[in-house]
Amino acid sequence: MPDGSLPPSRPLRDADSLAEAGLVPAAALPALRAVAARYAVSVTPAMAALIDPTDPADPIAAQYVPDAAELEVAPLELADPIADHAHTPVKGVVHRYPDRALLKPLLACPVYCRFCFRREQVGPSGGVLSEAELEAALDWFAAHPQVREAILTGGDPLMLSPRRLGQILGRLSAMPHIDIIRLHTRVPVADPARVTAKLAEALESEKAVFLCLHANHAREFTDAARLALRHLSRAGVALLGQAVLLRGVNDTAETLEALLRTMLAHRVKPYYLHQLDRAPGTARFEVPIAEGRALLESLRGRVTGLAWPTYALDLPGGQGKAPIGPDFASRAEGGWTVRGPLGGGHFQADAEPPGPAGAG
Incomplete structure (x- = not known):
């Protein structure tokens, strides 16, 4: 682990084991026990080894270590958000x-x-x-x-x-x-x-x-x-x-x-x-x-x-x-305006429709 301590030898599956590993403060245990009672917890040794317990904004901890904010449900949130x-x-x-x-x-x-x-x-x-x-x-x-x-x-x-x-x-x-x-x-x-x-x-x-x-x-x-x-x-x-x-x-x-x-x-x-x-x-x-x-x-x-x-x-x-990604092209009269990712842009005129077979 970044602080020099040894990582756990097995997955951490509850708030108390996270505290014993030094990944959450003891003062947070009551709230985190409530989170763990509702949502499953597991941090593998491989991931625990990457967490810096001295960094409150550690991006690995943010993904896997429970937080009291998980018990706050916002109005737009759904239990089955993609309707499985x-x-x-x-x-x-x-x-x-x-x-x-x-x-x-x-x-x-x-x-x-x-x-x-x-x-x-x-x-x-x-x-x-x-x-x-x-x-x-x-x-x-x-x-x-x-x-x-x-x-x-x-x-x-x-x-x-x-x-x-x-x-x-x-x-x-x-x-x-x-x-x-x-x-x-x-x-x-x-x-x-x-x-x-x-x-x-x-x-x-x-x-x-x-x-x-x-x-x-x-x-x-x-x-x-x-x-x-x-x-x-x-x-x-x-x-x-x-x-x-x-x-x-x-x-x-x-x-x-x-x-x-x-x-x-x-x-x-x-x-x-x-x-x-x-x-x-x-x-x-x-x-x-x-x-x-x-x-x-x-x-x-x-x-x-x-x-x-x-x-x-x-x-x-x-x-x-x-x-929902960014758009680089927008419709303009007679064609398209295309922004260049390296700067500048280009107007791409609409192609002329092909003439009848044999014309000319």
Whole structure:
């Protein structure tokens, strides 16, 4: 840990263990016990080792260590902000888009983010689908040939044993209409020791496999995380990255640029930058959309296009993710005015429609 003390040897799962590790003051325990009674807590040794307990604004602590503000629910916050329940045809499946669906085999995570939009659902009990429930979920995928992409999420699917995960991927891979299998996870950064050769082998498939890594700050990419991501890359897994724009974590041009560049350096292509979902008790993390747009605009032309994520808002009610990033083009008479990210601009006149065949 930054203060020189030894990190814990096991996950910290309650307020008292956080205090014993020196990550929260003893005076805060009554309030934090109340938070932990409502929302799951877990800080892995890998993440605890990154926290500087002397820094009240530490960006790693902000993501994982509970705060009394979580008990303050704002009027616009929703228990199910993206309407998972309304789009669940069978337990463990969420179907919003015509060509893809989520499979949630469990609701346990290595760490519990303090801004999680499923914070009312996830927890250490795991919410693991029973054999019958998993069969029903997989049968649903088999019965819907319009679904071309299966997205494993939860919870964190890499918390499953390699055997169990391999069985699920095997079943999905055997479905002729499934072209893509995607997994959303924090494990390679939050608990990199779980990424073993057996786990990487479980992800091998004849189908295209994409792993979408959730990380919000460059410091999360430790040497152990780099090794874990190399294991996955060598197994043929394409690596994508997603982050949530968070006040006090990555809400400056410098921290956001560092995150995006660090993802790329670890062979992770930035995919999504999410606007915060308004889950209960998360208001302290929200960055206004106008500020988020300005941040991304400031990076256009400053970082490679490979680092450019889609800035998106997951619309309440399950209406899907809408891009909300900065605009560089605006309609003008007879064409478009396009601002240059390196300065200046250009008027792009509308093309003349083609003449009739054989004219001239």
